Amino acid sequence: MADRSPGHDALLTTGGRGATVELRDVSKQFGPAVKGTAGAVNNLSIEVPPGEICVLVGPSGCGKTTTLKMVNRLVEPTSGQVLIDGQDVQRIEVTALRRRIGYVIQQTGLFPHQTIGRNVATVPRLLGWPEERIRARVDELLRLIGLEPERVRDRYPSQLSGGERQRVGVARAMAAEPPVMLMDEPFGAVDPIVRERLQNEFLRLHRRLGTTVLLVTHDIDEAIKMGTRVAVMQQGGHLAQYAPPAELLTHPASEFVADFVGADRGLKRLSLMTVDDVELGRAATARLGEPVGAARARAGTASWILLLDADGRPEGWLSVGQLREDREITSELADPSSPIFTHETTLREAISRLLATAVQTGVVVDENGRYEGTLSLETVGAALRASAAESTNGAAVPSGAEPATERAQ
Amino acid sequence: MTPGEPLIRWDWIVRNLDVIGQRVGEHLVLTGLAVGIGFVISFVLSIWIARKPRLYALVTWITGILYTIPSLALFALLIPVTGLSLLTAEIGLVGYTLLILIRNIVGGIRSVPADVREAAIGMGYTERQLLWRVELPLALSVIIAGVRVATVTTIGLTTVTALIGQGGLGYFILEGIQRFFSTPLIVGATLSVLLAVLVDAALVLLQRQLTPWARATS
Incomplete structure (x- = not known):
């Protein structure tokens, strides 16, 4: 990147590309080494490859936030190492390190006395970027997160909605194109609908940036939903399992993980898989x-026939028994109540829509709306069992565990 | 008060306009010096002790005792040491501002939300940048509130410094009492109150100018 201010660490300047983050045998004890203190971390080792989203999850007091803060040295480990692209963060001057790591927290931490533009410009300003470059970057970021620069640039945080503030927090963290971003419950303070939207937006953004x-x-x-890898932590700061989400659901490593992911983990897996993962019926x-x-x-022995229009788009189902021999087929005869799915529809959504309608079979169409195949509860069940079997056989990663960013939402 | 004398003799006021102006000026200088010096001392002290709870407790304890000493007694105690001088007046006046100012500056700094501080540090602010760019701007309304209370209090107290010959509006009050003549007494007291109200209003305006974000509403 053009920016090469003195004291700037060359290794950390990867210009928008992700860096490898590695925690090596990291421990943190608070106070006089009391065992089981809330927030303590015990011999934790995880490696996050470039561009991945590693989610640290666990009950409160399990040390997940402590772990996060050891990456930007808001917390210094008692023992062990944290490496970014192979470089020990202890060897990097602490403010220089933090300016190259995006940091998002639940309460946003936006500066109430600065305008949105000023807030977003925080790190570029600290890095001494020229004014025009900062201005251009601020506008670019605001557009990227879906806010009109002209509308919000000169407003104060108190004048924005909770969801907008949360977005600005993310934009501020991304301002200097950090190779690593740390996010502490970034979507925790907004209502479920806004949260879902912010999650999807962030996944889309992440796909572009590769941080x-x-x-x-x-x-x-x-x-x-968010993780390409999930680290489940349990009380005392122990790592219970570190795996792609699908593996976590099919093969929880312990009783604790199984309980934590919940008895409905079969259903949860459905949200990781899409129609693409299913062998379609005919x-x-x-x-x-x-x-x-x-x-x-x-039709042969089938009692229903799918009616297509001239372009191959489904019109609805025809009941074979009710067809009169002497007539042509018209669209009035077809029952259109069957749900239509695309390749990107998650199996969770597909099943819930199948259950909500009277029919057992949904129609899958391509991006032009043309008929491709059918999907029923049985075919979904078969796909689910097949993917579980696949990961038992030691196949690399079940199909549902492609990077989360590739998933349609 | 002399019987048969009106409460206010306007002719006296007209004849003494230049003296009144001079006393107002003295009063403002005495107050300004006291609050200015008090602010500098409080500011430096506050930044030093803001994150040291035990030291802060000690400092508020000492300035609290200072605050409770009656002003007349304090001047009486100081005169043998520093004489009937400006120094005596200012030591007293400055002393009374410290408690209010330190409490408000420290309180203002401490009132900065934890998430804002954490975000600033997490993004790579140095301690100094955190103080000057985040904590002090956000503490500004509380700090100015302290300056207002300190200033209004000092304007009132400055009337007492006439006793040690340092002028100000207290001179008229003293004169009125000594000569059983109500006009200067009323002029001195009224102008002192008026001054306090005007300066306070000016400080409110200043605060509004300096903290535009506090007025911003959606």
């Missing part, structure tokens, strides 16, 4: 305007 992210949450659903099809006889012959 390495360490995110702390106590919410297992958020962990599974239905007999008929075309608009076709004579009934031809369609009926194609």
Whole structure:
């Protein structure tokens, strides 16, 4: 990057690309080494490859926030090492280190006495960027997080909604294109609807930026949704399991992890998988305007036929029993109540929509809305069992555990 | 008060306008010096002790005792040492501002939300940058509130310094009492109150100017 101010660490200047973050046998005891103190961390080792989102999750007092703060040295470890791209953070001057690590906290920590523009410009200003570059960067970031620069730039944080403030907090952390971002319950202070939107936005943003992210949450659903890897921690600061979310759900390493991910972990896995992960079924099809006889012959023993329009888009289901031999097929005959899915629909959504309608089978279409296949509760069940079996056999990573950023939301 | 004399003799006021102006000026200088010096001492002390609770307790204890000493007694105690001088007057006046100012400066710094401090440190602010760019700006309204109380108190107290020959509006009050003549007494007291109200209003305006974010509403 153009920015090479003195004292700036070359290793940390990866210009928008993620860095590897490695915690090596890290421990933190508070006070006179009292065992089991809230927030303590015990011999923790995790490695986060560049560009991944590592979620630290666990009950309160399990040391997840302490772990996060050891990366930017807000907490100094009692023993062990934290490495960023192989360099020990202890060897980096502490303010220089922090200026190259994005930091987002739950209460946002926005400066109430500074405008939104000023807030976002914080780290570039500390790094001594030229004014024009800062201004351009601020506007770019505000647009990136979906806020109009002209509207919010000169406002104060108190004039924004909670969700907007949270976004500004993320923009401020990203301002100097840090290779690593630390996020402590970043979506914890907003209502569930806004949270869901912010999560999706962040995943989209992350796909573009490729920053390495360490995110702390106590919410297992958020962990599974956001993480490409999830570190489950338990009281006393022990690492219970470190794995991609799908593996966590199919193969919890211990009773504790199984309890923590919940008895409904089968259902949770559904939100990690999409229609793409399922072997689609085939239905007999008929075309608009076709004579009934031809369609009926194609149906064979099936009692329902899927009616398609001239472009191959589904119109609805035809009940074979009710078709009259002497007529042409019209769209009025078709029952359109069956849900339509795309390849990106998560299996969780697919099942919930299947359960909400009277029909057992949904129709899967391509990006142009053309019929591709069918999806039923049975085919989903089969896919779920197959993916579980796959990870038992030691296959690398079940298909559902592709980086979270690739998942459609 | 002399019987048959009106409460206020306007002719006296008209004849003495230049003296009145001079006394107002003296009063302002005495007050300004006291609050100015008091502020500098309090500011330095506060920054030093803001994060040291035991030291802070000690300092408020000492300045608290200072605050409770009656002003007349304090001047009486000081005169043998520093004489009937400006120094005597200012030692007393400055002493009375310390408790109020230190409490407000430290309170202001401490009132900065923990998440704001944490974010600042986490983004790589040095201790000094944190103090000057975040803590002090955010403490400003509380600090100015302290300056207002200290100033109004000092304007009242400065009337007493006429006793040690340092002028100010107290001179008229003293004159009125000694000569059983109500006009200067009323002029001195009224102007002292008026001064306090005006200076206080000016400080409110200053605070509004310096903290635009406090007025911002959605």
